[in-house]
Amino acid sequence: MKRVILQDVAAACGLSRSTVSLVAQDSPRASEQTKARVRKVMAELGYVYDRGAANLRTGRSMMVGLIMTDVRNPYFADLTMAVEQGLRAAGYTLLQGYSYDERARQERLISTVVEHRADGVILLPAIGSDAGELRRLARPQGTPAVLIARSIKGLDADYTSVDNVAAGELLGEHLRDLGARSVAFVGGPAGPAGSTGREGRYAGLARALKRGGIALSARGRHTSPATATDGERITHELLGNENPPDVIVAYSDAVAMGVLHALRDRGLRAGADIAVAGFDDVAEARYASPPLTSVATFPGETGALAARLLLARMADPQRPSESSIIAPRLHIRESTASFTPDTARLLTVSARPR
Amino acid sequence: MKRVILQDVAAACGLSRSTVSLVAQDSPRASEQTKARVRKVMAELGYVYDRGAANLRTGRSMMVGLIMTDVRNPYFADLTMAVEQGLRAAGYTLLQGYSYDERARQERLISTVVEHRADGVILLPAIGSDAGELRRLARPQGTPAVLIARSIKGLDADYTSVDNVAAGELLGEHLRDLGARSVAFVGGPAGPAGSTGREGRYAGLARALKRGGIALSARGRHTSPATATDGERITHELLGNENPPDVIVAYSDAVAMGVLHALRDRGLRAGADIAVAGFDDVAEARYASPPLTSVATFPGETGALAARLLLARMADPQRPSESSIIAPRLHIRESTASFTPDTARLLTVSARPR
DNA sequence: CTGAAAGCGCTTACAG
């Protein structure tokens, strides 16, 4: 069972390799008649085109690397699907890997992708990444790259994300309109190694609340990874304190699910005793109990945009770097809609584990 | 900026290409002293190993295709992460694509992956796939392949999945112990083009319920894709009928979330007025309101197993096909735990949209 | 529209 190669097809057709190659590429330089004949023979012989060999010659791989942290996060899953769809439509196949937010793992993934000669890379950087370790993706020498969701100071590359500051601000204004008096921001990786997403959301929220004279937990407090379990734990800690907040704003909807669960555990009614909101507007937000107020961050649109930016970059490596920022949108649901500060006042007396 | 190749490194070191190639492969046939010197020069010159070129020569690509339907499903996301981790540890990189459960798209993905000379493929088949269209993955000629979650009649390939029949049976026995009298199975793609997963879960449930003389909605009724929106819609239809069931079993937890939401809309208490259960035991099940009884189907374990099966298959293409089935586990939570048929009796009188 | 020839960057017996 020797592999069938272009040469074999050419021999069977009585043509040269060049002509058959033209057919394989569907070039207009081969006649339709020749194409039909050659294709018939290819099918009969079970010929399979070898892109790797072709790529060696052409210098393009028709592969693009997509390096994410973890696709179990629904936001990242949406992003992934949109990126894949946009790039596949242009003929590219995705080489995917997950960094688990570990820089060493990310480093190895970049090596692999670059060694496989990916024509471009879309990267959602691991927390704490710096320009130095990503230099292989920096212009003008590096592999064409688009950064997504998290920007890297000092790295010259295209970038796309939702406007996290605007997202925080939208929510802050809504809470101000509600008459909230104190707000805790919980979950999400923070500190010097934190995500630019959390920083932005916090900053926007802080700005809007400040205008209303509303108290906000200190930046960098109540941080954690971004799972429901983290939200649950932090909420129990918060409500064990002297002065629980009127509102808990979660870094993401995933975290908010844990917050809602903890409140239920304590016999508190989210949306009445205490307001809750999140970010991302994942599908589950609508189905939460109560339905969760959330700021949509449009991962599908972000992914599609990243694909477009990378295609443009690969087509023209010289074009100036572009940042494209997506506007967020607030979805108000029961978890805040029915809240008033008066219902919240009851909380300071009654909040305790049941 | 010509690309630096092995030859350039060799010249700079005063060695031959062969020796430098040995170093690139970290072969024991090169002395440690030589390796150190060569690596230093590689770094200085900015040499990047070209796997594509190496692969052309060796006949292996060190890439594996992973073709799924849609990674936004948390079950598939877990599967993906586990597959990636298992294969990367063995040095493989994943070529990923999503079929959206469309056979034409799946067809194109398989072509791409095969043309890129992937050393193997892990496939979660699109609904309705048959052995004919997957022949490129069939033994002994085709690319080594492992089927995951859905089997294909007549296709000789390795296969791994959870035991869906056992999963249905576990849940059925639990419902029998509860004293349920009528059960509706909702959601999931069914019919001749349905998923083998739904068929298995239904069959196991039916078997266990039959032993207790409990009524079950006809196989193939209340089918749909597997989203929360589908669960919501079907639940409203069900409860609009004359004789609503004691229990709603959802094809998946995602569907169950929609069921819970619809019940809330109608002012019914899940777990008291009507019992609800799902499959997969996704993270959200614990955080649902009420926490959802669910049968764990272990996507992480399934993915890790698929990776192991594929590694074994690639190492020995001649070994006989292997099917490896994972045992499910039932997690009982409030959505069924507090249910008794007596509370349910109220339902037939009181169920109506509020 | 088609053919002969060179070459993409690597590896691998083989000989020393």
Place this chain on the structure above:
DNA sequence: CTGAAAGCGCTTACAG
């Protein structure tokens, strides 16, 4: 432990 040579399967000017 190291070097000279052939070759993996394709593409692409170039000439006809």
